[in-house]
Amino acid sequence: MKVFAHTEPGGAAQELEVERPALEGSAVMIRVTNSGVCHSDVHCQDGYFDLGDAGRFELTAVGADYPLVLGHEIVGEVVAAGPDASVTLGDTKYIVFPWIGCGECQACSEDRENYCSGRKRNLSVQLDGGYAEEVYVPDERYLVPLGDIDPSFGATLACSGLTSYSAVQKVMPLPPDEPVAVIGAGGVGLMTVAVLKAVGHRNIVAVDMSDAALANASQVGASATVTVGGEDLVGDIVKAGGGKLAAAIDLVNNGDTSTAALFAMANGGTLVSVGLFGGQYRFPTALTAFNLLNIRGNFVGSLPELKELVALAQDVKLPTPPLKEVPLSVQEVNAALDGLRNRTLNGRAVLVAS
Ligand SMILES: [Zn+2]
Ligand SMILES: [Zn+2]
The missing domain is CATH 3.90.180.10 (Medium-chain alcohol dehydrogenases, catalytic domain)
Incomplete structure (x- = not known):
């Protein structure tokens, strides 16, 4: 063969x-x-x-x-x-x-x-x-x-x-209008948006560098999009979701995206780290405590x-x-x-x- x-x-x-x-x-x-x-x-x-x-x-x-x-x-x-x-x-x-x-x-x-x-x-x-x-x-x-x-x-x-489904299980259940960011609108990101929509979530903010990728995300269920490249990524994400995030699923998961997601997170929010692009979290550890944040890994x-x-x-x-x-x-x-x-x-x- x-x-x-x-x-x-x-x-x-x-x-x-x-x-x-x-x-x-x-x-x-x-x-x-x-x-x-x-x-x-x-x-x-x-x-x-x-x-x-x-x-x-x-x-x-x-x-x-x-x-x-x-x-x-x-x-x-x-x-x-x-x-x-x-x-x-x-x-x-x-x-x-x-x-x-x-x-x-x-x-x-x-x-x-x-x-x-x-x-x-x-x-x-x-x-x-x-x-x-x-x-x-x-x-x-x-x-x-x-x-x-x-x-x-x-x-x-x-x-x-499967990666998308498993990551979504780690943030659900959530009220359907609480903002959830999906960072990275490549293959896994598009599927994550689609699974979130299929389980009934409504406030889905897709984040990517590429407008073509974001157009795909809108097609499969993103309610808002953020193009990476502005001066204030955290502010742009919070604005697009209508408030700080209840959760973020980070399919890029480099130092910049994971850090932005953590700063955009509401108290008690959950960051699911999925991507394998490499990098380091750059976030005050004390804020993880003050803001009662959850950081979870997801592999397939x-x-x-x-x-x-x-x-x-x-x-x-x-x-x-x-x-x-x-x-x-x-x-x-x-x-x-x-x-x-x-x-x-x-x-x-x-x-x-x-
Ligand atoms: Zn085993
Ligand atoms: Zn794969």
Whole structure:
């Protein structure tokens, strides 16, 4: 089978021919039909995440091994299954939960595999991901039936959708007219706006540097927008929301955005830090106490949260961010990653098998 793999950190993807692995237990092979290209794949392509003053977080330190196949927003069909799997082979489409933990630690035993402290098996980090004809999934339990959801949109639910859903769970419930800022209107930001709207929130302030991104945010449910670049970002955010923020979900999460969000926060407000752009909080610690603030991290989401999100997407018509479908090929993998890196890609790219 063909995979589009990175043979070392920093390079372009290359087409390689590899053997299909032997399947034990309830493992399955999925023929990839739709594979989303996520911004975190750009960091994975680099091989590290920027930790500000603390240096770099290298993927090899958490078990990434090259050649590595990126891509963790996968929809596909079961083409082979281990002896203990009960799933039937065929053309039923599934969303693959990619944030697979060790299966042994306390968090994994509580179905919170994104909190796993053991040897993770995340697809596109420790295990190969979905820029490939087929992808190995260690257990059929990680397959969530797609139902009648559009497959390219469904693919994006596994990462940007799930991250958004899990972040929104960390600020809800809130009265629907309390201001909530969504900072960063790229793929995850658009989905966050869409999920907030789907759960009934009305006062959603989208913040971004790009007016095109903000136009997308308005389309999927933002009630106000703020273009970064004015002299008083905090004042602009507070004005757009009609008051200080009850919560902010920061999909950029660099030193500037996290600091602005904290200064714009009402007493008791919650900042959910999601983005991986790197930097440091620059905020008086005493104000965190005086203002009773909550600062929470969010990294992707759990398998139960993905099932809830898929049920939500089947129930409520979630607004679809702009999707650009391109052929599943090594050229398009590289073009999509470059487009994300250079900010020339508006909306989401999804690789689609022919
Ligand atoms: Zn992702
Ligand atoms: Zn674990």
